[in-house]
Amino acid sequence: MRVAGVDIGNSTTEVCIATLGLKEELVFESSALVPTTGMKGTLHNIRGIKEVLQEALRKINKNVKDVDLILLNEAAPVIGDMAMETITQTIITESTMIGHNPNTPSGEGLGKGKTVLLEELQDTYEDEDYIVIIGSHIGYQEAAKLINASRHSIKGAIVQKDEAVLIYNRLKYPIPIIDEVKFIHKIPLGNTCVIEVASEGGTIQTLSNPYGIANLFNLTPEETRRIIPIAKSLIGTRSAVVIRSPKGQVEEKEIPAGTLTIYFVDGTKRMVDVDRGSEEMMHAIDSDQEILDMAGTKESNIGHMIEHMKEEIGKLSKSANVHIQDALAVDVLVPMSVEGALAGEISMERAVALAAMVKSKGLPMQELAKTLEDDIGVTTQVAGVEGVMASLGALTTKGTTFPLVILDLGGGSTDAAILEETGEVKVTHLGGAGNFITMLINTELGLENLSVAEDIKRYPLAKVESLFHIRLETGEVKFFGQPLSPKIFGKVVICKEKDFIPIETKHSLEKIVTIRKEAKRKVFIQNALRALKSVAKGNDLTQIPNVVLVGGSAMDFEIPQMLLEYLTPYGIVVGKGEIRGVEGPRNAVATGLVLSKVKVL
Known part of the structure; x- marks a missing residue:
């Protein structure tokens, strides 16, 4: 039979197609990925699933009718993408x-x-x-x-x-x-x-x-x-x-940042003023107690943000019972317009950015599977939790052994799992990942262009110092035999493959690089430490010998090295996965879905 494992991620939807013989011999045939359509875990994902299946099957000259079983990752009950808003006490004057x-x-x-x-x-x-x-x-x-x-x-x-x-x-x-x-x-x-x-x-x-x-x-x-x-x-x-300016033109209005209230399953709660910054917020969030929900004070920035988030996700999931199960808060400097200015001057104000993982009481993934099955006529099942499936997929990396610890760096969430030889798996799922970093870069640089911010995150930068040479962010000078475009002369550019994309900003090369690295540190390093501590024995990071990085963000040109630097003091060796020896760190969950079926059939 031919099995397709489909991983619906926050940013991309990936598939792994394999045939399974009567004696459970497994032959991997094809894989593909496309951008995820709609918010993860909703019916809007179906279009992306059909596209990725068609792309992978086209490579082996097959069509959807040749697939016997489709396995989906268990994106429910966590259906939230990440969301960010700036939360600060704003004076409008x-x-x-x-x-x-x-x-x-x-x-x-x-x-x-x-x-x-x-x-x-x-x-x-x-x-x-x-x-x-x-x-x-x-x-x-x-x-x-x-x-x-x-x-x-x-x-x-x-x-x-x-x-x-x-x-x-x-x-x-x-x-x-x-x-x-x-x-x-x-x-x-x-x-x-x-x-x-x-x-x-x-x-x-x-x-x-x-x-x-x-x-x-x-x-x-x-x-x-x-x-x-x-x-x-x-x-x-x-x-x-x-x-x-003339007197009598001053009008002041205060919009309070508000207070975040964290409700725990045992009936207790904690409250923290957003004005006190992300460190105190994370201290309240990172407790040993299981979080039931979060809320913000009414008529405040945090209150409006959480209310809007729950309302929007509730509509998409068709659920009236939406809870926030995790959040990542980071401090950020936000360019804010100065009222009364002559030429759009801005002031850099301190704010808190929040990435929230949202849980719904509904079962949108089961509905998604049934709708897909009815649409294309192929048996579709929700097969397993992402962290567990990613661990199975990571086992196809040569040189790995038990206990296997994986860190799945995605677009919306950061997952960690530890797989024991007994088959026991411990997983954690945290809000905040690649997309959140893109938003932080976009906000702090005042770009108002997520596409450019995404490229700044993913590729190295350089300064065009003449029409015949550039200085890379590493300090290395690169010369060209033919003149560069005059349009990029004197500008900071993104070195995207063979193209140079100018960044329309007054910020220096050094400032942009610093903001990019700080955003990655605030999100991935902080979440990696949180996630690994959560799955480690006794929450002791020294109990983890090595970590396999999987997920799209593991392909980032500097994150693996940054993680290695931060985790080395704990004696942890970090390396990118090589899923099936051909996929790099990608396709771990999709591959794990297929592997999970070998032991079931």
């Missing part, structure tokens, strides 16, 4: 200050004065210091001419177009100039303004310090507190402009 940091300022130092349109600065104006506003209707030559001819003390300029350097090079005396101010018409006139431009290679010192701003504008303690987001948004920048 029409700031009394406005900040800006363009790419191409000119000049150097501090300039303070009243804002005035350049073309309106007449001799009749009072004899005081001014910051001139130059709209796009005035060219750089005319602007420089008017500034040079003015009898007034002009201490700086704010320019709408990207012409700061062009104007500066034509001036008789140096002044700091800020350009690229898109919404220049919103600048209040007649107000006190300060411009700061640092020397090349330096960063501003005064306008990135709230007390420096307070000193320049003679602010009260309350006004100083309100300009902290502006000062924070300008830390590390080369230039800035801060303008005091």
